[in-house]
Amino acid sequence: MNMLQLSIVHRLPQSYRWRAGFTGSKVEPIPQQNGPCENCLVGLKLLSPDGEKAWPVMHKLSQALSDIEVDCSVVECEGEPTLFVNGQDEFAATCRLKNFGVAIAETFSGQNPF
Secondary structure, eight states: OOGGGGOEEEEOSSOEEEOTTOTTTOEEEOOOOSSOOTTOEEEEEEEESOGGGHHHHHHHHHHHHHHTTOOEEEEEETTEEEEEEEGGGHHHHHHHHHHTTOEEEOOOOOOOOO
């Protein structure tokens, strides 16, 4: 079975930007804003697999996005490999990953809406 089909990613809750002088290699969180953020990055982190096994999977995910010309980078964030894409490319990126069989974990409040 394809390793990507066993992968689960989730979107990090905060937005990021490239650190000055480290475009493509280091990120920093952006303080929360009310409006849309230009040049914001979205981070996608693997829930499984994790540890050292996550790096090759993240590079395969990055290649899948590069194949459709979505700019992305795999960068270490909080000790784990994280795939960063431009905010405006988030929907194209998650759609492409879903087409490869990657599960996208959604956040929920846990409150009953009824």
